[in-house]
Amino acid sequence: MKQWKRFKESYFLYSFKHDRVAITSFVVLLILILISIFAPLIAPYNTYDTSSIDIMDAEIPPSWMEEGNPDFILGTDIQGRDLLSTMLFGMRLSVMIGCGAVFLQAIIGIFIGLISGYMGGRVDSFLMRIADVQLSFSTLMVAIMISAIFQVAFGVGRYEELAVPLLVLIIGLAEWPQYARTVRASVLGEKNKEYVEAARVIGLSSRRIRWRHILPNTMSPVLVISTIQVANAVMSEAALSFLGLGMPVTKPSLGSLINSGFEYIFSGSWWITLFPGILLVVFVLVINLLGDWLRDVLNPKLYKG
């Protein structure tokens, strides 16, 4: 109760209430996340159930157009699946992979960042060099390379079976340096403060100091980059799926749906690409807007560069 009261009187909530962009983005994001969690209940059709799909229904335009069918509000894709349902299931996959990947990269990044910032010296310069080099290759490039190698190593069939965990792994491995650098920068700021010294004086182990004393104080920059990292992870997943290195067409994410529609855009079936595209852009946009707002409010000293 006390914490709730403190939250109610905080500057954080105050600035949120007075920022229309932040409120709108938050509401939209919340709706999108709820929709993707409850997709199996909301979606008009279960697109994973192959018996409900009829190839004769393929490429029906949205219902308000001349040849539209009121059964399929946004039309159907090339395999005759209801586009709206496929999009909902696709977003569910994209959100799942995005959050999973951010979780993984946060674990790796926080671990390395803490050690690197607290130890300093050779360990620090070695780990940060690795992070710098990997970042200089750009996370997208690294993700594409790793997934290409995985696909050749596993073979296409096996890769598609394991696509979800593999994508989480790939994107997690590609983007951990962001976390490591952010955490390290704030650990460097914290570790010489009095409370850390006090903890050391009373004889706590360095591991305990790191995890229980310093880590909680580095959380606000981590929170800020986490929002933007989810957007980045969803974008990376979409890019990989678009290249055919991600989710297969039978279990499409938003990216692979856009990819499958792209081949049919020349014959005029624009809806298969456009609607998933809009959904993807709206999702990423609201996260970016929220991230911008969060950065302004919490104003942590982010690693510049």
Next chain:
Amino acid sequence: MFAFVVRRITQAIVVMLVIGLLGFSIKQKIGDPVRDIVGISVSVAEREALRDKLGLNDPFLVQYVRFIKNAVHGDLGMSFFFKKPTLEVILSKAPATLELVFASSLIIILLSVPLGIYTAIRPRSLPSRIIMGGSIVGVSIPVFLTAIILIYIFAVELHWLPSYGRGATVNIGGWESGLLSLDGLRHLLLPSIALSSIMLPLFIRLIRSEMMETLETEYVKFAWAKGLSRRRVWFLHAFKNTLLPVITVGGVQLGILIAYTILTETVFQWQGMGFMFLEAVERSDTSLLVAYIIVVGALFVVVNTIVDIIYGLVNPTVRITGRK
């Protein structure tokens, strides 16, 4: 300064050796050179003999050193699909990609500098707000979606511009250039706009924030106090000093464009390195895949090292903090 350059170059070589090691282990684990050479209708004993002859039964380290030696001599293995040296295949595709990156960089620089300066000196005006709002929307649209939308509008609906390929190219000393013919330029327009769409917002924001920071400094205030003209303060005093961080961050970002060429080239079926790379993945052409990783890795390392050294030249504090 000399020590700094040496240290940077040593580091670049170490990174290249690690990339080589990665590439080599991929080849070891996935590719089978014997299969690449003989196909499937050869007996096990003959295969073993061939393996011995090719030195494939040597220890890992010996093979790795041999691999690096060959790589330094420009031999990155044979492509399984093209039946040609991989480096030759990659180099024949490189001009297309480099021209695409060049055209996009041109668009980015020509647009982001004026827009960035404008939003910095008039942060509260309506056009600035529109530009800044547009930039966050721009960051949120994936490159491939921009590309598809451009194709749909300008190629499918309006029939103004071609939607795929490079068009007519002119051969200048082995460099197939699309920059010199009207048809080539028409083909180049949409892909380069699509490719620049991802970096343009980042550059505008970068230039804006650096410029705003500079406008707050003492020496700019002093220039105002001296009563210099606004143009002089903005462009001569302030903008010149924002260039340094912009060039260094920008140099690295332009290298990153290479990663995005994979996406744009796929959409536009642009016959460059990125398109070739994806084809190699589909065909399980391990040698070509590894060669691409090494060539692109080298490209990144060279760009980053040059940017670092330039930065060290113009900004001595980097050299000193680097030394510790």
